[in-house]
Amino acid sequence: DIQLTQSPSFLSASVGDRVTITCRASQGISSYLAWYQQKPGKAPKFLIYAASTLQSGVPSRFSGSGSATEFTLTISSLQPEDLATYYCQQVNNYPRTFGGGTKVEIK
Amino acid sequence: EVQLVESGGGLVQPGGCLRLSCAASGFTFSSYAMSWVRQAPGKGLEWVSVISGSGGSTYYADSVKGRFNISRDNSKNTLYLQMNSLRAEDTAVYYCAKESPQLDYWGQGNLVTVSS
Numbered sequence: 001d002i003q004l005t006q007s008p009s010f011l012s013a014s015v016g017d018r019v020t021i022t023c024r025a026s027q028g029i030s031s032y033l034a035w036y037q038q039k040p041g042k043a044p045k046f047l048i049y050a051a052s053t054l055q056s057g058v059p060s061r062f063s064g065s066g067s068a069t070e071f072t073l074t075i076s077s078l079q080p081e082d083l084a085t086y087y088c089q090q091v092n093n094y095p096r097t098f099g100g101g102t103k104v105e106i107k
Numbered sequence: 108e109v110q111l112v113e114s115g116g117g118l119v120q121p122g123g124c125l126r127l128s129c130a131a132s133g134f135t136f137s138s139y140a141m142s143w144v145r146q147a148p149g150k151g152l153e154w155v156s157v158i159s160g161s162g163g164s165t166y167y168a169d170s171v172k173g174r175f176n177i178s179r180d181n182s183k184n185t186l187y188l189q190m191n192s193l194r195a196e197d198t199a200v201y202y203c204a205k206e207s208p209q210l211d212y213w214g215q216g217n218l219v220t221v222s223s
Contacts, residue, residue, distance in 0.1 A: 001169075034209035036152075043202055043213040044144075044152065055211070087152050091208040094166040096142070096154040 002090050006099035014107045019075040021102045023088035028068040032092035035073045039084045109133040109212040111203050116217035129186040129203030137181040140206040143188050145199035193221045
């Protein structure tokens with residue numbers, strides 16, 4: 001099974017800061033990676049697919065990059081509503097797997 | 108508008124069984140694979156199972172293989188998860204999600220508690 005390791009597991013940043021989350025895969029998955037945002041008490045929301053393509057309606061301050069085994073999710077200017085936990089997921093093969101999550105706190 | 112509405116959760120004793128349902132609307136249900144994802148209290152997301160649009164192919168996480176069964180009724184636009192031999196570690200919020208192949212729409216979640 002493909003393991004996904006996210007780092008950091010927690011980060012605290014100020015409004016307006018640039019935030020970067022990393023997701024590393026245990027083997028190459030090309031660009032078959034998605035990112036999700038989960039706000040407290042809510043279902044996850046789909047943000048990015050194919051490693052770097054923004055889902056319709058997602059603010060442009062979110063971006064994704066990477067391929068093979070290393071991927072990043074960047075929030076260019078952190079906003080108060082970005083308080084959430086972010087997960088990566090590989091969709092290269094089954095079983096699908098998720099990263100452990102990165103909790104983003106606003107200072 | 109895509110909607111996924113789960114039902115069937117609740118409290119069950121260890122060793123018991125439960126069936127979750129997920130009613131779908133707003134898209135051509137039979138054209139898409141559907142997945143179940145769960146989240147234990149205070150923990151991260153865990154992928155559980157997927158079924159193809161036709162229902163002919165299924166996959167399971169090792170943690171539920173042999174105990175859970177995913178199925179669908181395309182005439183009713185409904186996804187199911189039959190959960191048998193439930194354990195305390197199966198306690199979680201269970202989400203159904205539409206797969207394309209990323210999970211682009213999610214239900215609201217349904218809590219399953221396994222406890223005596």
